[in-house]
Amino acid sequence: MSQDAAVDIDVDPGNSVLGKLTLLLDAFSFDHPELSLSELVRRSGLHKPTVHRLCTELIHWGYLERHGIRYRLGIRLFEIGQRVCDQGLLRDAARPVMDELQRMTGGVVHLSVRSGTEVLYVEKITGRAQVQPSRIAGRMPMHCTASGKVLLAHGSPELVNAVLAGGLRRLTPYTITVPAQLTKALAQVRAAGFAKEFEETRHGYLSVAAPVRGAGHEVVAALSLTVPTVRADVPALARAVLRGAAEASARFAGAGRRAGVTA
Structure with missing residues (x-):
């Protein structure tokens, strides 16, 4: 021995x-x-x-x-998990949907989760749009990103209060910096089923995001699409992202069942 x-x-x-x-x-x-x-x-x-x-x-x-x-x-465990080869059920479930969404629109597609009071990118499919640099395991504020608004809108009141307490940092002249405006925007996200941001993080680009849900219907991630504003058809983009998020949700729940777990 x-x-x-x-x-x-x-x-x-x-x-x-x-x-x-x-x-x-x-x-x-x-x-x-x-x-x-x-x-x-x-x-x-x-x-x-x-x-x-x-x-x-x-x-x-x-x-x-x-x-x-x-x-x-906590999400810190997931961030460490990014360094291993196994991509995980969530990304495996979402990646084919992201590929198709990128092919259809030519935009940049992100899959994001919450990390504290920030958005954490866990997957990215790059298109022709020249979007601000992002990377897997990179972070962005929640209040000014479409993905962040989705996660905030379906998060707890404590989470919203924590984001507000941290200050709504302005990235562009279009960034929401007034708490009442953010609260109103989150209500609109819940009503519409998707979120959008127009040049709130960078001039010339618009993003639309929708929730990805687990088997228990809880929001586990956000699927987003970013395109230049000059060719942005928000209703059409929203329909595409909503379809993609619904498919990713179904695939994620199905993968969990096949693996013998509950997502």
Whole structure:
């Protein structure tokens, strides 16, 4: 037996910090994406003071998020996951739809999720439009992007308050910087089913976004399309993005079922 193998056998996961963190994070699953403190104690097998201390530290570093009395995995884990080969169910489900949307429109297509009070790009399909530089795992403000408005419109009041408290930074003369205007815009997003931004992040470009939903109908991401304003037909773009988001949602939910999980 090798020395490395002997070390592996001797390690008690409950007696090391890394082992305890692994037990705690492994308590979450697709069937149990949010857990209370008592549920984490029961599912991890760790003592309550230890779980509470680790949760506090993990929230600080972005590995966990707290919503009321419940905890869920944080976006920081996803950002780290960007560095591995597995692209994940969400991107695998959305990519064919994004390819088709880009082919039909010639625009730039993004798949985004929320990271704190920012938009995090998790996939990008580039078209002919010369859009501002973006990259996978890159970030943008939520208040002035179509994707961000979708995620905000379907987010919690606490999230909206956090964005407002952080200030609505102006990127162009068209950026929304007044809280009441943003609140009105988010209501319009919920009513219309999609969001748009006209030159709020860069002159000469318009974006339209729609929500991608999980099997439980919760919004898990935003699908967006960016094109030059000179050839922007917003109603037509909105219809295309809504169709694409609906298809991506169906593919994502179906992929989760085939993998034996609930998205």
